[in-house]
Amino acid sequence: MKNIIFLISFLLVVPAIAQMGETQQEDEKAVKTSKNLTWEANEDLQENEFVSAEAKYRRAIDKSKTNVAAPYNLGNAYYERDSYLEAFGRFKEAGENAASKAEKHRAYHNMGNVFMKNKEYQKAVEAYKEALRNDPTDEETRYNLALAKEMLKKQQQEQPENQDKEDQQDKKEEENQDKEEQDGGDQQDNNDQQDENKGDKQDGEDGDQGEQEKEENKEGDGEEKQEKKEPQQSNQQQPRPNQLSPQQIENLLEAMQNEEKKVQEKMDAKKVKGVPLKNKKDW
CATH class of the missing domain: 1.25.40.10 (Tetratricopeptide repeat domain)
Structure with a gap:
């Protein structure tokens, strides 16, 4: 029973050891690649090829974290460029x-x-x-x-x-701010007062204008009534259709007086001659 347990344990350990060996081999390869890239980047810096050197330093850092020369040298390159x-x-x-x-x-x-x-x-x-x-x-x-x-x-x-x-400086700025706010408040009050005065003035003008319009309307109504009244008076002075004019009345009176005079003459003639004569035509 003990031999079986040992065999199982051994079988489990052997693959793990093999995997560790492969990982270590890959890490050594990565470190070697990282160091080669760092060396190439150093050469590029000597030739003032900063862009190429920066790219290689970054690749070297990605390949291995244990290669601290790559970030250190890249830091020096940045430092030289402020x-x-x-x-x-x-x-x-x-x-x-x-x-x-x-x-x-x-x-x-x-x-x-x-x-x-x-x-x-x-x-x-x-x-x-x-x-x-x-x-x-x-x-x-x-x-x-x-x-x-x-x-x-x-x-x-x-x-x-x-x-x-x-x-x-802060105190001075605060005082200036307070002063600006106060000046702004005073200015606002002045503007409000001006607006109020302007409003009162406008109301007064509107009132005066309203009174004036009322007076004008009143006068206009009076004139209109007068105009309406005057034609009525002129109509009263004109003769009506069934009424005689003064001239006609005067002519009529004159005719009546003449007729009356004729009658009186006839009366006088009758008294003298007796029986009046008949006219050829009746009157």
Whole structure:
């Protein structure tokens, strides 16, 4: 029974060992390819072929994470071109994947240099300290650390003055803003008052205009009534169809007087001659 269990265990272990051997062989091949690409990229940098060198460094990094020379050298290439953000990322990558203290020392030393360029002196001090932990004998790192501490001290001394200036500037801006808001409010009040006065004036003008229109309408109505009344009076002065005119009345009276005169003459003649004579025709 024990022999059967041992045999099964052995059969399970042998494929695993074979797989580990193949993986190790592939890793060694990848590392070798990565190092060759790094060497070619270094040659391209010597010829000022940065684009080609950058592409090969990236391929070398993808091939193997253990080849920290690829990200470290690419970081140096970025640093020389003042691309400090990209340089810091590659130095950090190299420091995290470094297997030896020497590699970590170089990576953190250069990260400190990037912080110094960006005037981030507190971070530079921490980076140089980490570099010295991995190589306490490096005098260049020690010098940079001392310089970073001095610059940090000077920065901290200047901060209160800068803070006071910033506070004064903020206070001045706030006062100016308050003044602008107040001026804007006063201007708005003036505009509102002007609009109100304008409205009152307009109402007054509209009222006067309305009164004037009423007066004009009243006068117009009076004139219209007068015009209507005048034709009625003129109609009263004109003769009606069944009424005699003054001239006709005068003619009629004259005719009556003449007739009356004739009658009187006939009466007088009758008194003288007796029986009146008949006319040839009746009157």
